[in-house]
Amino acid sequence: MKYITEYRNKNLSRKIADKINNALKGYKGKISLMEVCGTHTHSIFRSGIMSLLSDKIEHLSGPGCPVCVTPNKYIDTAIAYSRLPEVIITTFGDMIKVPGSSSSLEKEKAGGGKVKIVYSPLESLEIARSNPEKKIIFLGVGFETTAPLVASTILTANEKKIKNFFVLSGHKLIPPAMMALLESGEIKIDGFICPGHVSTIIGETPYYPIVKKFGIPSVIVGFEPIDILEGIEMLVRQIAENEKPKVENQYKRVVRSEGNEKALSLIDKVFEVKDSVWRGLGLLPKSGLYIKKAYSEFDAQKKINVEIEKTKTHAKCICGKVLCGTKKPYECELYGKSCTPENPIGPCMVSSEGTCAAYYKFKK
Amino acid sequence: MKNKNAQDKKILLSHGSGGTAMSSLINELMLKKFDNPILRQLTDSAILKPSGDKKLCFTTDSYVVNPLFFPGGDIATLAVNGTVNDLSVMGAKPLYISCSFILEEGLDWVILDKITASMAKAAGKAGVQIVTGDTKVVEKGSADKIFINTSGVGILQKGLILSKNKIKTGDKIIINGEIGAHGLAVMSMRENFKTDIKSDCAPLWELIESMLIVGGVKFMRDPTRGGVASVLCEIAENSAFGIQIKEEFLPIHENVSSFSEILGLDPLYIANEGKVVAVVSRGKASSILSKMKKHPLGKESAIIGEITKENKGKVLLETVIGGKRIIDRLVGDQLPRIC
Numbered sequence: 001m002k003y004i005t006e007y008r009n010k011n012l013s014r015k016i017a018d019k020i021n022n023a024l025k026g027y028k029g030k031i032s033l034m035e036v037c038g039t040h041t042h043s044i045f046r047s048g049i050m051s052l053l054s055d056k057i058e059h060l061s062g063p064g065c066p067v068c069v070t071p072n073k074y075i076d077t078a079i080a081y082s083r084l085p086e087v088i089i090t091t092f093g094d095m096i097k098v099p100g101s102s103s104s105l106e107k108e109k110a111g112g113g114k115v116k117i118v119y120s121p122l123e124s125l126e127i128a129r130s131n132p133e134k135k136i137i138f139l140g141v142g143f144e145t146t147a148p149l150v151a152s153t154i155l156t157a158n159e160k161k162i163k164n165f166f167v168l169s170g171h172k173l174i175p176p177a178m179m180a181l182l183e184s185g186e187i188k189i190d191g192f193i194c195p196g197h198v199s200t201i202i203g204e205t206p207y208y209p210i211v212k213k214f215g216i217p218s219v220i221v222g223f224e225p226i227d228i229l230e231g232i233e234m235l236v237r238q239i240a241e242n243e244k245p246k247v248e249n250q251y252k253r254v255v256r257s258e259g260n261e262k263a264l265s266l267i268d269k270v271f272e273v274k275d276s277v278w279r280g281l282g283l284l285p286k287s288g289l290y291i292k293k294a295y296s297e298f299d300a301q302k303k304i305n306v307e308i309e310k311t312k313t314h315a316k317c318i319c320g321k322v323l324c325g326t327k328k329p330y331e332c333e334l335y336g337k338s339c340t341p342e343n344p345i346g347p348c349m350v351s352s353e354g355t356c357a358a359y360y361k362f363k364k
Numbered sequence: 365m366k367n368k369n370a371q372d373k374k375i376l377l378s379h380g381s382g383g384t385a386m387s388s389l390i391n392e393l394m395l396k397k398f399d400n401p402i403l404r405q406l407t408d409s410a411i412l413k414p415s416g417d418k419k420l421c422f423t424t425d426s427y428v429v430n431p432l433f434f435p436g437g438d439i440a441t442l443a444v445n446g447t448v449n450d451l452s453v454m455g456a457k458p459l460y461i462s463c464s465f466i467l468e469e470g471l472d473w474v475i476l477d478k479i480t481a482s483m484a485k486a487a488g489k490a491g492v493q494i495v496t497g498d499t500k501v502v503e504k505g506s507a508d509k510i511f512i513n514t515s516g517v518g519i520l521q522k523g524l525i526l527s528k529n530k531i532k533t534g535d536k537i538i539i540n541g542e543i544g545a546h547g548l549a550v551m552s553m554r555e556n557f558k559t560d561i562k563s564d565c566a567p568l569w570e571l572i573e574s575m576l577i578v579g580g581v582k583f584m585r586d587p588t589r590g591g592v593a594s595v596l597c598e599i600a601e602n603s604a605f606g607i608q609i610k611e612e613f614l615p616i617h618e619n620v621s622s623f624s625e626i627l628g629l630d631p632l633y634i635a636n637e638g639k640v641v642a643v644v645s646r647g648k649a650s651s652i653l654s655k656m657k658k659h660p661l662g663k664e665s666a667i668i669g670e671i672t673k674e675n676k677g678k679v680l681l682e683t684v685i686g687g688k689r690i691i692d693r694l695v696g697d698q699l700p701r702i703c
Contacts, residue, residue, distance in 0.1 A: 004625065010612075013685035042628075048687020110374040119555060119627070225685040342384050352628065362689045 007224030008047075016229040017052040020236050024056045027240045032058045032188050033232060034181075034325055036174055037195030038065035038353020039223050045362040047225040049232075057232070060187070060325035063177045063281060064195060065353040066142040067094050068323055071279045072311045074141075074170045075100035080306040081137050081168070082113035087304070088131060089115045090124040091139040094351040099344060101312040121146075121153040121167075128157070128165040137300045140169040145197040147171045147289055148263035151270035154291070154298045166300035169291050172276055174198050175206040176287035182214045187326050191235035192218040193228070196251045201267075203259025207247045215245045222251040270295055279347065280320025319346035322355050329356040336360060382589030382635075383694035408450040408585065411520060418522075421456035423447060424515035432475065432509060434553040436545070436563030437637070439512055440482035445567045445637060446588065447516040448490045452569040453584040453640055455526050455576060456518030458490060463497040466511040469504040479510065490567035492516065521576060530582040533605055535671040536649035538642045540571060540656055541664035543592050544620040544631030546638070552623070561619050566638030571659045578655050580648025585641050590694045592668075593632040595641045596679045597693045607679045609669030609691075633694045643671065 024031070035041060041061045044050060050059055063069045079100050082089045089105065096105040096115060109115040114134075118124060121138050128136040140150045150167060157165045174195060181187065194207055199220040207218045217238035221231030231250040238245060249255055267289065276288020291299040316334050321327035329335050329348065339345040341357050348356035378385040395403065402410045409423035427443040437445075444461065451458040463483065467476065487494050541564070549563040568586065575581050585595040592614075600607045616631050624631050638661060644652050649667060656662035672680075679691040 004622075008684045010684060010686050013687075045689065046630075046683070047685055048681075048683045048689040049685070051687045051689075052685070106376055106378075107374065110376050225683075225687075229685075340384075342378070342388075361692050 007226040020233050021054045024054045031190045033191045034060040034062045034189045035193035036062040036064040043223045045358045061355040063323045067351040068347045068354050069278045071277045076308050080308050082108045088134050090118045093117045097350045098347045121150050137166045140167045144201040148266040151266040168300040171289035180284050194220040196222045199255045201260050201263045204257040217245045218247050220249045280323035314345050317346040319348045329359040409454045419520040421451050421454045421518045423450040426513040434550045437565035440479045441486045441565045443512040443514045444486035447514040448567045449586045451518035452572045453586050455524045456520045458492045458518040460495045461514050461516040463494050464513040465499045467501045468507045533673045534646045536667045537669045540662040542615040542617045544634035547634035564638035571661045578652045580645040583643040587636050591633040593691050600679050606672045606675030608672045610682045611684045613668045615664045615666050
């Protein structure tokens with residue numbers, strides 16, 4: 001924990017915050033900074049960082065919460081699987097509350113559906129081994145950070161000849177979503193707080209096209225308060241002092257410019273990149289990871305047939321717009337009334353990384 | 365909940381997590397149907413006045429935990445200390461408890477032997493006698509190994525009234541030590557994580573009695589399910605005052621904070637089984653604190669915040685970096701995040 005407390009130092013935080021606020025004194029207008037990582041959303045709210053900074057900085061949360069960007073159809077598919085008597089669903093915890101078209105995994109669980117929360121996809125293999133008569137389907141949701149783990153689980157299953165383990169892959173890639181947001185032109189973004197975890201895997205290069213094409217400063221940032229403040233300071237310097245926009249790396253103690261080659265090769269071995277549907281953003285080219293043919297025996301969608309209900313979304317839910325940063329949670333008429341973390345209508349209210357849940361929990 | 369929806373409504377695990385779902389269950393069902401002035405107080409124990417000038421405190425709790433044995437305790441120590449502590453935080457000296465077992469067919473005899481032995485030991489340590497009980501055995505699969513219910517009675521200290529109504533601006537909030545250990549100890553045992561975290565499960569009467577002797581204690585709660593955050597929210601809710609706490613004053617052991625960090629959990633919401641949160645008068649705070657520190661269960665006691673005129677009904681946390689945020693009630697279970 002030593003490395004954590006040092007990054008939560010009060011005096012240093014104050015100093016950096018003052019520096020940022022001073023740099024903005026003469027600046028006319030507002031600066032919109034977007035993070036695209038649920039952990040950043042959570043961390044920024046949890047540490048109360050914005051309360052230290054000038055109101056010239058506007059903080060936007062983008063499509064960085066894996067649960068939130070997963071479309072209804074995926075959730076409905078998982079729910080349909082959980083109703084099959086021969087299936088046990090294994091999943092990370094925050095998926096179970098996400099509402100699909102008419103149910104959620106939490107409700108299915110209460111109704112007798114076999115849904116088990118795991119802390120690592122590898123646990124699913126243990127469950128598969130001790131339940132040979134069942135089919136274990138792991139819900140592969142998450143970005144570049146979780147995909148290598150899932151890839152390695154599939155490889156282990158292959159090696160150990162575990163035949164009753166499957167993955168429902170909903171993995172997505174972050175840089176294509178950042179591109180899509182800028183291309184839509186619907187929102188003013190002056191700088192990106194790039195995701196530390198994702199960048200650990202992908203490195204700096206995938207952000208170059210964003211800076212080149214749109215001239216948006218992008219800084220890879222860690223998750224402690226000092227990291228985030230320092231990252232904001234780097235962005236503010238680029239923006240307020242009119243520096244040439246570039247990719248910078250604040251999180252050098254973890255992120256190497258070339259990323260993690262081993263993890264990348266795992267992804268590449270098991271998955272192929274194809275177009276994918278994102279909640280709020282729609283179908284984005286080359287933004288999803290699908291299981292390659294060589295490993296299709298582990299692909300739930302290819303191996304286990306299931307009938308899925310017709311996808312419905314709540315007419316008034318604006319999660320899609322919240323995910324793109326074009327609306328704030330409190331602009332939704334359901335927010336805090338019929339949609340609360342207890343009874344979430346949209347996914348952004350479910351996960352602690354979700355923007356609506358973070359607003360609800362920390363701001364109200 | 366409208367009737368047409370009530371037809372499909374099911375009990376979810378979150379209805380038992382000590383958060384908002386559980387409050388709405390209690391409000392919508394139990395309170396409406398069992399309503400009476402004593403129950404309406406919703407205190408940890410009911411205060412009864414059978415006759416004479418002595419007041420009794422009466423409480424009950426059921427214990428279900430997986431695994432049955434965990435570092436620092438087991439279901440038996442929980443069943444004794446949980447009930448004893450619910451009496452103690454009301455200012456009542458615990459005297460007698462009951463013990464009902466619901467056992468699953470096929471449970472190993474040695475497990476029950478071990479649990480009853482542990483219960484007897486815990487009762488002795490807590491200074492209570494187990495004076496009545498019941499045992500039922502249900503078919504395999506109808507219960508998970510063993511469920512225990514204990515009820516307890518205690519005698520309220522003479523003349524003592526602990527109430528939220530006595531709380532005033534400037535009062536201090538004290539806790540008797542490190543938070544979050546119990547919930548994580550159980551979780552790490554269940555999920556097979558290797559940690560050195562031990563449950564804080566312990567009977568609090570002796571410590572609380574020493575605090576009451578100093579005087580100035582206005583209100584107490586034991587931060588079990590839902591953790592310290594939920595207790596603070598409960599104190600602040602519908603009150604004419606607010607609460608401000610400082611993150612840097614919260615006693616959290618390094619193993620608890622790193623483990624929570626990894627799993628994306630917040631120690632403020634994690635269950636404790638040997639902790640008391642007390643609101644005490646400003647004038648007596650330091651003498652209460654030094655008294656607490658002399659007790660083995662209070663060595664790491666700390667003042668974590670105070671009652672404020674501002675932010676009525678809310679709990680505000682000043683973060684370690686000096687930022688501010690609101691602490692809300694736990695909603696559902698704390699679930700580990702994806703990344």
